[in-house]
Amino acid sequence: MTASAAMTATRPGRHELRLAQSAGLPVAAAVAAFSAAVNLLMLTGPIFMLQVYDRVLASRSVETLAALTLLMTFLFLAMGLIDVARGRIVQRIAARFQSRLEARVFAATLRDEQLRGPGAAVAMGPRDLEAVSRFVGSPTMLAIFDLPWTPLFAAAIFVFHPLLGAIALGGGVLLVLITLATRALTRGPLQISAEAGGIAQRMADLFGDQGETLGALGMRGTAFARWHGARAASQDQAVRAADLAGGLTALSRGFRLFLQSLLLAAGAWLVLRNQLTPGAMIASSIMMGRALAPVDQLVAGWAGLQAAQDGWQRLGHLLTRHPPEPPRTPLPRPQAQLDLRNLTVAPPGAASPTLRGVNLALRPGQAIGVIGASGAGKSTLARALTGAWTPLSGTVRLGGATLDQYDPDVLGGLIGYLPQQVTLFDGTIAENIARLAASPDPARVVEAARAADAHRMILDLPQGYDTRISQTGGRLSGGQIQRIGLARALYPDPVILVLDEPNSNLDHAGSEALNAAIRRIKARGGGVIIMAHRPAAITECEYLLVLEHGVRRSFGPRDKVLREVTENAAQIAEARQAATKGGAA
Numbered sequence: 173m174t175a176s177a178a179m180t181a182t183r184p185g186r187h188e189l190r191l192a193q194s195a196g197l198p199v200a201a202a203v204a205a206f207s208a209a210v211n212l213l214m215l216t217g218p219i220f221m222l223q224v225y226d227r228v229l230a231s232r233s234v235e236t237l238a239a240l241t242l243l244m245t246f247l248f249l250a251m252g253l254i255d256v257a258r259g260r261i262v263q264r265i266a267a268r269f270q271s272r273l274e275a276r277v278f279a280a281t282l283r284d285e286q287l288r289g290p291g292a293a294v295a296m297g298p299r300d301l302e303a304v305s306r307f308v309g310s311p312t313m314l315a316i317f318d319l320p321w322t323p324l325f326a327a328a329i330f331v332f333h334p335l336l337g338a339i340a341l342g343g344g345v346l347l348v349l350i351t352l353a354t355r356a357l358t359r360g361p362l363q364i365s366a367e368a369g370g371i372a373q374r375m376a377d378l379f380g381d382q383g384e385t386l387g388a389l390g391m392r393g394t395a396f397a398r399w400h401g402a403r404a405a406s407q408d409q410a411v412r413a414a415d416l417a418g419g420l421t422a423l424s425r426g427f428r429l430f431l432q433s434l435l436l437a438a439g440a441w442l443v444l445r446n447q448l449t450p451g452a453m454i455a456s457s458i459m460m461g462r463a464l465a466p467v468d469q470l471v472a473g474w475a476g477l478q479a480a481q482d483g484w485q486r487l488g489h490l491l492t493r494h495p496p497e498p499p500r501t502p503l504p505r506p507q508a509q510l511d512l513r514n515l516t517v518a519p520p521g522a523a524s525p526t527l528r529g530v531n532l533a534l535r536p537g538q539a540i541g542v543i544g545a546s547g548a549g550k551s552t553l554a555r556a557l558t559g560a561w562t563p564l565s566g567t568v569r570l571g572g573a574t575l576d577q578y579d580p581d582v583l584g585g586l587i588g589y590l591p592q593q594v595t596l597f598d599g600t601i602a603e604n605i606a607r608l609a610a611s612p613d614p615a616r617v618v619e620a621a622r623a624a625d626a627h628r629m630i631l632d633l634p635q636g637y638d639t640r641i642s643q644t645g646g647r648l649s650g651g652q653i654q655r656i657g658l659a660r661a662l663y664p665d666p667v668i669l670v671l672d673e674p675n676s677n678l679d680h681a682g683s684e685a686l687n688a689a690i691r692r693i694k695a696r697g698g699g700v701i702i703m704a705h706r707p708a709a710i711t712e713c714e715y716l717l718v719l720e721h722g723v724r725r726s727f728g729p730r731d732k733v734l735r736e737v738t739e740n741a742a743q744i745a746e747a748r749q750a751a752t753k754g755g756a757a
C-alpha cells in the first residue's frame with residue numbers, strides 16, 4: 173500500500189479535505205503571484221515620496237514632478253486592479269471549495285444525525301464548511317498572502333538605516349507576539365461559543381417547527397428559557413472572546429501607529445544628524461505601516477480564522493467517521509424476498525441491543541404482521557429493514573444481497589417505508605409524494621396516491637397536488653398525513669413495503685384503503701411487513717411474528733399465532749386471578 177493510500181484508509185476525512193484544498197492550489201499560486209505584484213507595487217508610495225522630497229524639492233523641477241505623478245498614478249491604478257482581481261479569485265476559490273465538498277459533507281451530516289446516540293455532539297458539517305469557505309474568501313486570507321512580504325519591507329527599511337530597521341523588526345516581533353496571544357486567549361471561548369451556538373440554533377429550529385404544540389401545552393416560557401440558556405452560553409463565550417480579541421486588536425493597531433510615529437521621530441533625529449534624507453525618513457515610515465498591515469489584519473480577523481480552523485478539524489472528524497459510500501455494482505431489481513438471519517440490532521449509541529437473534533423470511537406475494545407490546549422492538553426491526561440502523565450482528569438480505577450491497581438511494585426506492593411518525597417536508601403534496609425528486613414522474617405520483625387512497629382527498633384540497641404543505645403537515649389532518657406518507661412509501665414502485673403502525677391515525681375507510689393497497693402490492697408479487705398494534709392492520713397478513721423484549725416469541729400462520737397469543741393471555745389472566753384470590757385468602 174502506498175503512503176497516500178494508507179493515509180486514505182486511516183484518515184479518509186482529512187485526506188478528502190486536503191484533496192479539495194489541493195484542487196485550489198494552482199489558483200492559489202495565481203493569487204500568490206498577484207499578491208507579489210500588489211506588494212511590489214505598494215513600494216510606489218514610499219519611492220514616490222522619496223523622489224518628491226529628495227529629488228523634486230531639491231531640483232525644483234516641475235517636469236520631474238509631473239512625470240513622477242503620471243507614473244505613480246499608473247502604478248497605483250495597476251495595483252488597484254490587481255488587488256481587485258486577487259480578491260475575486262479568492263472568492264471563487266472559496267465557492268469552489270464549498271461546492272466541491274458540500275454534497276459529501278451534507279451526506280455525512282445526515283448519516284451522523286441518523287446514527288447519533290442520545291447526548292452525542294450535534295454535527296455542524298454545513299456550518300463548518302461555511303466557516304472555512306468564508307475565511308478562504310476573506311481579507312484575512314489575503315493578509316496571509318501579504319505576510320511573506322513583510323520581511324522585504326523591513327529589509328528596505330534596514331537599507332535606509334540600521335536603527336530604523338531595528339525599530340521595525342522589534343515592533344514586528346511584538347505584533348506577532350500579540351497575534352499569538354490573541355490565538356491562545358480566544359481559542360477556548362471561540363470553540364465553546366461555536367458549539368453552544370450550534371446547539372442553540374438546532375433548538376430554535378426544533379421549537380420553531382413545534383410552535384403549535386408549545387403554544388397548546390403552555391410551554392412557550394419554558395421553551396424560551398431553554399433556548400435562552402443555550403444561546404446565553406454561546407453569547408457569553410463569544411463576548412469573552414470578542415472582548416479579548418477587541419482589546420488585542422486595539423492594542424495592535426495603536427502599537428502599529430505608535431511605531432510609525434516612533435520611526436518618524438528616529439528618522440527625524442537621524443536627519444538632524446545628517447545621517448538620513450527627509451525623503452527616506454517619510455518613506456521608511458510608510459513602509460513600516462505597509463509591512464505591519466497584514467499582522468494587524470490577522471489580529472482583527474482572528475475570530476474568522478479560528479472558526480475556520482476549528483471547523484476544519486471538525487469536518488475532518490466528521491468525514492472520517494462517515495467515509496464516502498463505496499461504489500457499488502448496480503444490482504438488478506430484486507424479487508420481494510427478504511431474509512433475516514440472527515438479526516441483532518442496537519439503537520445508535522445504546523449499550524445493549526433492542527432486537528436479538530431474529531430470524532424471518534418473507535416471500536413474494538406475502539404480508540407478515542409484527543406484533544408485540546410497546547417497546548418490544550417493532551420499530552427497531554422496521555429501521556433495520558430499511559437500512560436506517562445497521563445490525564450489530566446477523567444479516568438482512570433483499571433478493572439474496574445484504575442491504576449494504578445496494579446504493580442507499582436505490583435501496584430507498586426498493587423498500588417503501590412508512591415510519592411511525594410521518595414527517596413531511598416543506599413543498600407541494602406532489603413533491604412530498606415524489607420524495608422531493610428534482611423531476612418527479614407525475615403519472616407515478618398520482619398512481620402512488622391512488623394506491624394509498626389519497627387521490628380523492630388530495631383533489632379536494634384547494635390546489636390539489638400543488639397544495640403547499642409544511643413540515644408538520646400544515647392544513648392536513650393526522651389521517652391525511654398518514655395517507656400521504658403511505659403514498660410516498662409507494663412511490664415510485666417499491667418491492668417491499670415496511671409499514672410501522674400504518675393505521676394508527678386512519679378511520680375505517682382509511683384502514684380499508686390501506687388493506688386494498690397491501691392486497692395490490694401482494695398481487696403484483698411485492699412483499700409487506702406491518703408493525704401493528706391494532707388488529708385491523710393485520711387482516712391482510714398471512715403470517716405473524718410476535719416480539720417480546722426484542723426476541724422472537726413466536727412465528728407462524730396468522731390465525732394460529734393469534735390463537736396462541738389469546739390462549740396465553742387467557743392463561744396469564746387466570747394465573748393472575750388465582751394469585752390474587754390466593755393472596756386475598
Ligand SMILES: Nc1ncnc2c1ncn2[C@@H]1O[C@H](COP(=O)(O)OP(=O)(O)OP(=O)(O)O)[C@@H](O)[C@H]1O
Pocket residue numbers: 290519520522526544545546547548549550551552553592
Ligand atoms: N433511538 C433510540 N435510542 C435508544 N433506545 C431506543 C431508541 N429507540 C428505541 N429505543 C428503545 O428500544 C426499545 C424498542 O423500541 P421500539 O421503538 O423498537 O419498540 P416498539 O415495539 O416499536 O414500541 P411501540 O409499539 O411503542 O412503538 C425500547 O426499549 C426503546 O426504549
